[in-house]
Amino acid sequence: MEAVYDWARVLYQDTGINLTFIYDSYDRDRLIDGFLMTVWLSLICLVLSVAIGIAGAWAQGARSAIVRRGVAAYIEFFRNTPPLVQLYFFYFALGSIMPTTTNRFGLEEPLLDNFAWAVISLSFFAGAFNVEIFRSGIEAVPESTKEAAEALGYTRLQTYIEIVLPLAFRVCLPALNNNLVNLVKTTTLAYAIAVPEMLYQANQIWSDSVNVPEMMTFLLIAYVFLVGVLVWGMHRWERSMRLPGFGS
Numbered sequence: 001m002e003a004v005y006d007w008a009r010v011l012y013q014d015t016g017i018n019l020t021f022i023y024d025s026y027d028r029d030r031l032i033d034g035f036l037m038t039v040w041l042s043l044i045c046l047v048l049s050v051a052i053g054i055a056g057a058w059a060q061g062a063r064s065a066i067v068r069r070g071v072a073a074y075i076e077f078f079r080n081t082p083p084l085v086q087l088y089f090f091y092f093a094l095g096s097i098m099p100t101t102t103n104r105f106g107l108e109e110p111l112l113d114n115f116a117w118a119v120i121s122l123s124f125f126a127g128a129f130n131v132e133i134f135r136s137g138i139e140a141v142p143e144s145t146k147e148a149a150e151a152l153g154y155t156r157l158q159t160y161i162e163i164v165l166p167l168a169f170r171v172c173l174p175a176l177n178n179n180l181v182n183l184v185k186t187t188t189l190a191y192a193i194a195v196p197e198m199l200y201q202a203n204q205i206w207s208d209s210v211n212v213p214e215m216m217t218f219l220l221i222a223y224v225f226l227v228g229v230l231v232w233g234m235h236r237w238e239r240s241m242r243l244p245g246f247g248s
Contacts, residue, residue: 018211021218027205034201035222041118041197042184042226048123049183050176053130057168058160060135071131078128083121084189090121091193118190126183133175137168170241177234181227198222 008022020027059071078086095117100108112120141164149159191199199219206215 017214018209019214020209020211021205021215027209030201030205031198031218034196034198037196037201038187038198038226041115041122041187041190041195044119045122045126045183045187046180048119049126049130049180052123052127053134053176054165056127056131057134057138058157060131061138061156074124075128075131078125079132083125083186084192086125087118087121087189087192091117114190114193114195118187118193118195122183122186122189125186126179129179130176133172133179134165134168136175137170137172138164140171141167173234173238173241177231177238180234181230184227184230185223 005023008019012018012023021031022028056071056074059067062068091114095110095112098111101111103109145163145167146159149163154163187197188199190197191203194200202215202219206212
């Protein structure tokens, strides 16, 4: 690796291209921490948003009108407001009225930190779209299939989990793929509340070293890589779940 570090130093001396995140260990560690934080934030939000989508799609067919209207209000709220505004609302509005806790030094600190608020906000935002995506998949399942399950003694919940949801997944995977890709890109908004993800750490580096073009190029390549891995995994999952004559 020393040869790579030396190459980056020579490149800077000869051309002015300043890749500090290669030859400077402090910047390199900061950027690695930011990359791992982005991956961790993305994974948590992906799982929670899919869980919200599954639960919300099931609740949309509930017998209670209050539950159905509650889900509809949730979708409208998160779909019709900017995700950055939602993030600020959670962090600054709800965060200010949440109870505090005492740390080991006897100082008061928020019950939820900025990372937790980013997870909550981004998961609910993507989850609202996932509800509609799963609903479209559920509507594609033939009524005769549901009636056959009910005739065999399945409850509504059993029919949803064991029959409808596996079939609906196959139909809605392409749309779900698009929404999850958007979610990974939207994690950059966590920068606004100082979550130390990749964009935040890159900003710290270019503020210190004044190498904005180099850092922006790195960010572009890093997100192309992250999204490419996700798309590759989703396409493999989609192919493995394909049933002849059903879905895509």
